[in-house]
Amino acid sequence: MSEKKIKNIFVDGPIKPAFIADSIAKHSEKTAIGGHSIFMGQVRKDEIEGKFISAIDYTAYEDLALEKMHQIREDIFEKYPLNCMHIYHSLGKVKTGEICLFVFTSSAHRKPAIAACSEVVDRLKAELPIWGKEIFEDETHQWKENI
Template identity: 75%
Template sequence: MSEKKIKNIFINGAIDPVFIAKSIANHNSKTDIGGHSIFLGQIRKDEIEGKFVSAIEYTAFEELALTKMHEIREDIFSKYPLSCMHVHHSLGKINVGEICLFVFTSSKHRKPAIDACNELVERIKTELPIWGKEIFADNSYQWKENI
């Protein structure tokens, strides 16, 4: 594994749209970038067996998740010619309509940014030890399946 510092991807609570906007705006001065790809994961008000989801509470095995994310990050950087990669995932209770995942990739051209962003999202969902508990309006809950 590289000697690069392991980045903390976790944010307590929902990811604020202002934070997302500032992250995007910070790239105006990076004039070698020609394409960005952004994925925003938002909590849906799913109906399951007649009950509506009101929030998802995220927990993680943080140390393992951060180590694995570092490996994924290194792999993606070696596979695609990216200028930047940013990943932020919520922990705690995130209400319907709020953002819980923000993935942002940048490259000289659009295709590597798009392909890297798509692969990152898929690998985050399948490889990181992060769990979501769907909380219903009546305060009952069930563990969410990542699909």
């Protein structure tokens, strides 16, 4: 693994639209970029056994998750010709309709940005020790299945 600094991907609570807009706006000066791909995960108001979800409370084994995310970043940068990649995941309570995951990849051309973004999301969901507790409108809860 390289000597690059491990980046903290975690955000307390939901990822705010202004933060996302600012992240995108900062790239207008980077003129070698020709394509961006963005994935935003939003908490759905799913109905499960007649009850509706009102929020998800995210927890993680943070140190291990950050180490694993660092390795995923290294793998993705090695595999795709990216200019940059930004990843943010919520911890704590995120209400339905709010953003809990923001992945933003950029490259000279669209195809690597799109493929890298998709792979990051798939690997993050499969490999990182992050859990979500679904909170229902009646305040009961259950652990979320990560699909």
